[in-house]
Amino acid sequence: MPRSHASESRRRASPSAITAVLALSGTLVALMQTLVVPLLPDFPGILGVSTDDASWLVTATLLSSAVATPIVSRSADMYGKRKMMVVCLAIMVAGSVLAAVGGSLVLLIIGRALQGFSSALIPVGISIMRDELPKEKMGSAVALMSATLGIGSALGLPLAGVLYEYMGWASIFWISAAAGALLLLAVVLVVPESKVRTPGTFDYAGALVLSAALAALLLAISKGGSWGWGSEPVLLLFLTSAILLAVWVPYELKVRQPMVDLRTSARRPVLMTNLASLLIGFSMFANMLLTTQQLQLPAVTGYGFELSVIIAGLCMVPSGLAMVVFAPLSGRIIRIFGGKTALMAGALVMIVGYVGRVFFYDSIAWVIIGSTLVAVGTAIAYAAMPTLIMGAVPITETASANGLNSLVRAIGTSTSSAAIAAVFTSVTMTVGDTRLPSFDAFKDIFWLAALASAASMLAAFFIPRAAAAHRLPSPAVAATELVVQGRVMAPDHRPLTPAVVTVLQIDGEPVDWSRVDAEGNYSVALPGAGRYLMVANAGGWAPIAEVFDFDGRTLQQNFLLRDRLQVGGKVSAGGASVSGAVVTLLEAGGGYVGTTRTDGNGGYVFPLPVAGRYVLTMLHPAIQEAMAQKVTVDTRSITLDFTAPRVEDNCGGRMGA
DSSP: HHHHHHHHHHHHHHHHHHHHHHHHHOOOOOOOOHHTTTTTHHHHHHHTEEEHHTTHHHHHHHHHHHHHHHHHHHHHHHOOHHHHHHHHHHHHHHHHHHHHHHHHHHHHHHHHHHGGGGHHHHHHHHHHHHHHHOOOHHHHHHHHHHHHHHHHHHHHHHHHHHHHHHHHHHHHHHHHHHHHHHHHHHHHHOOOOOOOOSSOOOOOHHHHHHHHHHHHHHHHHHHHHHHOOOOOHHHHHHHHHHHHHHHHHHHHHHHHHSSSOHHHHSSHHHHHHHHHHHHHHHHHHHHHHHHHHHHHOOGGGOOOOOOHHHHHHHHTHHHHHHHHHHHHHHHHHHHHHHHHHHHHHHHHHHHHHHHHHHHHSOOOOOOOHHHHHHHHHHHHHHHHHHHHTTTTTTTTHHHHHHHHHHHHHHHHHHHHHHHHHHHHHHSSSETTEEEEEOHHHHHHHHHHHHHHHHHHHHHTTTOOOOGGGGGSSTTGGGGOEEEEEEOOOOOOOOSSSSSEEEEEEETTEEEEEEEEEEEEEEEEEEOEEEEEEEEEETBBBBOOEEEEEOOOOOOOOOEEOOOEEEEEEEEEEETTTSSSSSEEEEESSSSSEEEEEETTEEEEEEOOOSSSSEEEEETTTOOOOEEEEEEEESSOEOOEEEEEOGGOOOOOEEHHH
């Protein structure tokens, strides 16, 4: 697209319109996950299949979403975010139509699997918000987008019940297709395509192995209750997942452009945020499942209210509305206090809600209040996660990083469903001829969800208080961001890895950073023409800093690191250089590091090892005189000379220390 045309498109799209379209897309994701849930008891009769077979209508969506989310998110960073949203919506519409006209279990499962591709809309949509919205509106927009998962889940249950009762089961898929088609058109007309791209090639092998590992893991979790946790298929699936991940992790650490940047994901802000996300996902899903089940269970249990599916679903509407109301508040909390505080505050509200549900459960009003309180905490916590993630990863990786975060949350929700099923089948009561979960089962899950929320607070506590807001674009930046690429090289022009390139404003404020790939390539996003401070740092080399006058056209900036950090020196005897002397570097604990020989000038060099204590030894080639010296290595080059006695002065076997 020509630059002038792109700029014109951006001027036409208002921030409010972009936010509305993206938020509706997020709501559609949640609807795809919940619309068939109220119909699961009836699908065996409709299709003439077993209950276990019908459960694949949920499992298929779970598996396809787990596979699609990281792949689509990574593709969005590389090929265009709006483009991948259009692809996902088109696949979802095709799946909805197939399910509506199929009429058989196989076609319904395929259709539901295609609907699962919509799950990537949330992380990709959040990354579009970072690229396109002004700073003062991005916080509340991201909060709303994050809350749409709960909003759609709360609205999907009553909507599905109404459609099924009055229009038949196929209507839920026709409505899904129509909604998807309208949103696809809205995305094309309203959402601009971001210029921020990650160049390179797609990691097909990494995507394939990761997809297989995730499918095996989630299938084992989702089917463990019905197949038996100790059954051979479930154990085989867990083993397969473990083996595939054991292959995938080292591969991703070596491949040039990995599917998931594990080094970035292992950084404390990202790692702790993802851990908190998994735990919050567990707690959030428990709230939805427990509330609807408690409202529908028979009153004779002493804690159920015997409501219909539609009425029970309507009781979830206050939770969804509360998330809409509190989304702007979440953005304000993030803007004032930071994402870490917002995440901890949201988890605390969830704890209060779950503890309250243990003691206040004897009326529908109390159930709704408790459920709504947990939903409010979820909205606040969910809003903080993308902000924390985007503040800790390179701008060119925001979609894939948010995709990984969404995937981790999905694993949390799947684990929650499995845990609830396990508790409900083990802590039961008998009502007539039927075994139902007792209220102790509900209380066990309430306490478990509260503990998960508390654990998420602990994880959030260890997130550094980085000024994530500094990484957000200013109002005029989004339309002018351009990606600058280059290489980090040694004096002989070979690539240097591992290495990191950091970009700062002249006043020291952070702009972006990038980790180089296996060929020394990096990509950073700059907010338009101007003067920047760029710093390149590679392991074992002295860093360099350069002022880069970016004219908006020169999109290449290479770095040549010239000063190798090293341990080196000279060996001499009687004032004369000793060539051929054997110099060995050992760890203080005795481990071997390396050996070299002095050159014609008596010089020796070792690449600077990791910080620690070492021992350098020297063996004279002629008189076999040995010497040793302790040395402490930090991040600076070290020079250590050995002075041996002259050959004619040697009296044998002396050692220096």
